[in-house]
Amino acid sequence: MPSSARLYKTEAVILRQRKLGEADRILTVYTPAMGKLDLKARGVRKTASRLGGHLQPLNQCVLQIAQGHALDVVTGVETMESFRGLRDDIDRLSRGLYAAELTDRMTAEHVHSFPTYRLFLDTLRRVADGPEGDTALRFYEMRLLDQSGFRPELERCVGCERPLEASDHFFAPVAGGVVCRGCVPGLAGPRVLTLNGLKVLRLLQRGSYNDVARVRVPGELGDEVERHLRSYIITVLERDVNAAAFLEKLRRDGQLALRAAALVRE
Numbered sequence: 001m002p003s004s005a006r007l008y009k010t011e012a013v014i015l016r017q018r019k020l021g022e023a024d025r026i027l028t029v030y031t032p033a034m035g036k037l038d039l040k041a042r043g044v045r046k047t048a049s050r051l052g053g054h055l056q057p058l059n060q061c062v063l064q065i066a067q068g069h070a071l072d073v074v075t076g077v078e079t080m081e082s083f084r085g086l087r088d089d090i091d092r093l094s095r096g097l098y099a100a101e102l103t104d105r106m107t108a109e110h111v112h113s114f115p116t117y118r119l120f121l122d123t124l125r126r127v128a129d130g131p132e133g134d135t136a137l138r139f140y141e142m143r144l145l146d147q148s149g150f151r152p153e154l155e156r157c158v159g160c161e162r163p164l165e166a167s168d169h170f171f172a173p174v175a176g177g178v179v180c181r182g183c184v185p186g187l188a189g190p191r192v193l194t195l196n197g198l199k200v201l202r203l204l205q206r207g208s209y210n211d212v213a214r215v216r217v218p219g220e221l222g223d224e225v226e227r228h229l230r231s232y233i234i235t236v237l238e239r240d241v242n243a244a245a246f247l248e249k250l251r252r253d254g255q256l257a258l259r260a261a262a263l264v265r266e
Contacts, residue, residue, distance in 0.1 A: 006067040010034060011080065013060045013120060015100045019045070027055060027074065028104055029063070032117040036109045039063070040071040054079045058086055058096050058124060085128030094250055095127045098243035099140055105237050106148045116147050122209070132213060134222060139212050141229045142204040150236045152177040154202050159183025169193050171228045173235035191231070197224045 012029035015036070020026050023045045030036050044052040054061055054077040064076035086096040103120050107113070119140065126136035145151060156163055157180040158172065170179045170190035178198065184190050193201075200221065203212055217225070234240050 007064065007075070008067075009062060009064050011060065012037070012063050013100075013117075013124070014055055014057050015104045016057055017041075017055065025055070026071065030103055030107070030117060030120060032114045033112055035111040035113055036104065036107050038071055038109070039065060039074050040068065041074045051077050056082075058083055058093075058100060060121065060124075083124050083128045086124070091250060092127055092133060094243060094247050095133045095137055096124055098241060098247055099123050099127065099137065101241050101243045102141070102144060102233070105241065106144055113147060116144065119143055119147070126209070130213075134226070135213055135217070136209075138222075138225060138229060139204055139209050141233060142201070145232070145236070146205065148236075150232075151205070152201075152232055154178055154198065154205055157183055159187075164198070166195060168195055169198065171197075171231075173228075173232040189231075191228065193228060194221075194224060196221055197228065200225050201228065 010031045010033060012031045015028045015030055017025045017027050020040065023043045025041045025044050027039045027041050028036065029039060041051060041055055043049050044055055046052075051074065055074070059079055060081040060083075062078045062080060063074055066073045066075050083096065086093045099120065103116070107116065123136050123140040127133045130136060153176055154164075156178075157169075158175045158177045159179050160183050162180065164178055164180065169181065169192075170184050170187075171177070171193040172179045172184075172187050172190040174188050175190075178193060179187060179190055200215070200217060203215060204225075230240075230244060
């Protein structure tokens with residue numbers, strides 16, 4: 001048996017899990033004091049396991065952990081918050097899983113970041129219980145980029161470094177932010193950024209969540225902001241986030257269903 005010196009406890013949110021052998025799983029969790037960890041959970045795929053129900057993705061738990069050779073091992077668990085609002089709605093669940101996957105991909109193992117832990121938890125609560133899931137995700141994306149050292153430049157042109165005028169510009173993820181019209185030639189993949197789009201991005205970067213939530217963002221403008229942030233995240237990660245594509249499909253399918261219902265009413 002491990003000595004007490006080799007046992008420790010921590011809060012954690014389960015980001016994802018994957019199978020190991022016949023009955024075990026490897027869990028990727030995010031903790032307030034140790035950052036992201038991979039842990040082994042023995043026997044949790046057995047129907048008689050007392051741990052399996054607690055170790056589901058997006059659960060916030062208190063974990064008891066024993067130090068191991070290759071991976072530390074979960075020996076006990078207590079659920080703190082299960083975010084029931086996410087479990088009862090596929091749309092909210094997909095947003096929660098997107099936030100978890102983004103956290104996993106944007107953070108390094110064993111790098112302490114309590115602000116990121118709190119931000120992630122706040123985002124799960126906002127998505128689970130609030131009316132504006134997209135607003136919560138855009139705020140999370142921008143703040144996570146900032147905390148991870150990838151803050152996009154929104155105040156000055158990344159080409160000439162002059163302050164941006166109050167007009168339409170271009171967003172160039174590869175260059176690291178906004179580009180004025182004079183610096184666009186020769187850049188890879190810039191997209192038009194409207195003045196209102198720039199204002200929303202700046203609000204996401206500077207304001208509190210309450211400030212952001214008070215602003216009504218029309219659908220077309222919201223889509224523009226989402227496109228710019230997603231393209232920037234893809235550039236940073238050098239790949240797309242799997243859950244983002246699933247969210248997009250859900251939204252597209254939902255729009256098709258609404259159109260079909262409207263045709264039936266006609």
